[in-house]
Amino acid sequence: MSKSEQTRAAIVAAATKLFRTGGYDATTMRAVAKEAGVSVGNAYYYFGSKEHLVLAFYDEIFAAHLEGCEGVLATEQAFVPRLTGVLEVWLDVAESSHEFAGKFFKHAAEPTSPLSVFSPESAPTREAAIALMRRVVDGSDLKVAPALRQELPLLLWLVQMGMVLFWVYDDSSGRTRTRQLVRQAVPILDKLLRATRIPGVRGIADDVVTLVRSLVSGPGR
Amino acid sequence: MSKSEQTRAAIVAAATKLFRTGGYDATTMRAVAKEAGVSVGNAYYYFGSKEHLVLAFYDEIFAAHLEGCEGVLATEQAFVPRLTGVLEVWLDVAESSHEFAGKFFKHAAEPTSPLSVFSPESAPTREAAIALMRRVVDGSDLKVAPALRQELPLLLWLVQMGMVLFWVYDDSSGRTRTRQLVRQAVPILDKLLRATRIPGVRGIADDVVTLVRSLVSGPGR
DNA sequence: GCCAGTATTTGAACACGTTCAACTTCGGGA
DNA sequence: TCCCGAAGTTGAACGTGTTCAAATACTGGC
Incomplete structure (x- = not known):
């Protein structure tokens, strides 16, 4: 690892630590720089803005999510427990950063931000998340029309984004309400997907x- | 109109004017105060933050939307053109502030912000918007299960929020892609709602x- | 070893949103 | 009329994210 890579890693580590302990607003760039042992300007040399530090944080969560899902993907065959399990793992992984997440989310929602969920900068993480949903579908017993099946990973990723939106607003202890939502909504989604074989529904x-x-190529493209 | 009401109105007028011409970020509180002929601190006496000024901006858009909908509500009986018309009026009304909307949308998505779509501060506007959707349902020929009909205004408002989310990201000229979305999605929604009378679907x-x-009481309550 | 050019690092400076202690104006009861 | 508490108003000061000209370290060619 080169010197500059070490510096970059030190800044990410410092930011992650401070984000977890103090949240987004309370974590100043000056504090991050001090914790990392560099100057403020140096932190900006590696990361264009405070938001870019959040992206590194998001990548850590996704990596943990992916790792945590392996067990579920290996054992669960039925679609409902398979998808429920994957979503619940995300809730477990993200729980410790919930307070911070609200601040993070506003950047994910701003179209002009490089951290937008649809931005080119976040494309690798986004596509990896969609690929995870493809594994959920492919390894399951779900039977739907081929045309729908092809778009299903993207649709499930959008469902997950919906869950995250709900989760961000969820201040119940242990995020019990979001967990309730997942356990109730996934079976409904399952029913709905299987209902696509009913003649009157297939057309819809x-x-x-x-x-x-x-x-699918995005609203503005 | 009392003196303090005049001051408040002057600040709103100044903020609205500057927001429209320069966008959110470029409009500083110092500029708003100067334009309104008051001190910076005085602006904060009336509005807790810069975001609260945007709330006033929201209200203006909604008022124009409501007014513009009267024609549609009076003439259209069928559900599809009725809902499509209402959504298209919103697109017309909001078009001039699209560029500005992208900048402040991040605040609307942040749970702790007073601009959040679920915040107490925005409750009056939100409930008025849901009431508008109730008029859309009540005056239409739509036939759905009573249980569903009761929740339909809220669901349609959520649909509208989804449209706004898409719209914010839509940089096509004249927002043609969002208009395309509305014209395609509303008939699908109509089919879906009417399909609730099919035995296998009603349960879902x-x-x-x-x-x-x-x-419905909100994720965290 | 030396140099030129690039990569990295620095911290003071800037403009911003926001706060607050002090000041001024207002309204209505004695 | 006078007075006092409340309402309204002020602008300097604070801490923030971000910028940038300058300083320093590094690297490859000779």
């Missing part, structure tokens, strides 16, 4: 797939 | 209503 499902396809 | 709809009811 096809419409949804068509709509998603026509918009 | 009931599940959704139960879920929404159990969560």
Whole structure:
């Protein structure tokens, strides 16, 4: 590891530590720099803004999520426990940073931010998250129309983003309300997906797939 | 109008003007105060933060939306053109502030912000928006299960919030992509709602209503 | 070893949102 | 009319994220 890589790693480590203990606002760039043993300007040499430090934090959460999911993906075959398990692992992994997450989320929601959930900068993490959902689908017993199945990982990722949105606003202790949402909503989603085989519903499902396809490249592109 | 009301109105007018011309970030509190002919501290006497000024901006958009909807509500009976019309009026009304909207949207997504779509501060506007959706449902020919019908205004408001989310990211000229989304998605929603009368689907709809009811008081309450 | 050019590092300086102690104006009861 | 508490107003001061010209360390060619 080169010297500059060490400096970069030290800044990320300092930021992560301070974010976890004090939250986003209370963590100043001056404090991060001091903790990392560098100057303020140096931190900006490696990270364009305070937001970019958050992206590194998000990557850590995703890596932990992926690792935590392996057990679920190896053992669960049925779609409902498989998807529920994956979402619950995320809740476990993210719990310790919930307070901080609210601050993080506003950056994820700002279209012009490099940290936007749809931004090119966050594309690698986003695509890895969608790939995880593809594993959820492929390894399950779920039977849906092929056209829908193809778009399902993206749709499930959007479902996960919906859960995260709910979670961010959830101040119940231990995030029990979000957990309740997951346990209730996943079986409903399962029913809904299987219902696409009912003649009167299949046409609607096809419409949804068509709509998603026509918009999948992003609103503004 | 009392003196203090005049001062408050002057600050709102100054903020609105500067927001429209220069956007959110470029509009400083010092500039707002100067434009309104008051001191910086005085602006904070009336508005707790810069974000609270945006709330006043929201209210202006909603008032224009409500007014613009009267024609649609008076003439359209069928659910699809009725809801489509209401959403399109919103797009018309909001178009001029699209650039500005992207900048402040991050505040609307932050749970702790007074601008959050679920915050107590925005409750009056939010409830008025839901009431508008109730008028859309009540005056239409839509037939759904009574249990679902009761929650429908809230669900339609959530749909509208989804549209706004898409709209914020939409940089196509004239927001054609969001308009395309509305024209495609509303008929699908209509089909989906009417499909709740199919035996195999009704049970799912009931599940959704139960879920929404159990969560309707908000994630954290 | 030496130099030129690049990469890295520094911290003072800037503009911002926000706070607050002090000041001024207002309203209504004696 | 006078007075006092409340309401309204002020602008300097604070801590923040970010910038930048300058200083320093590094690297490859000779």
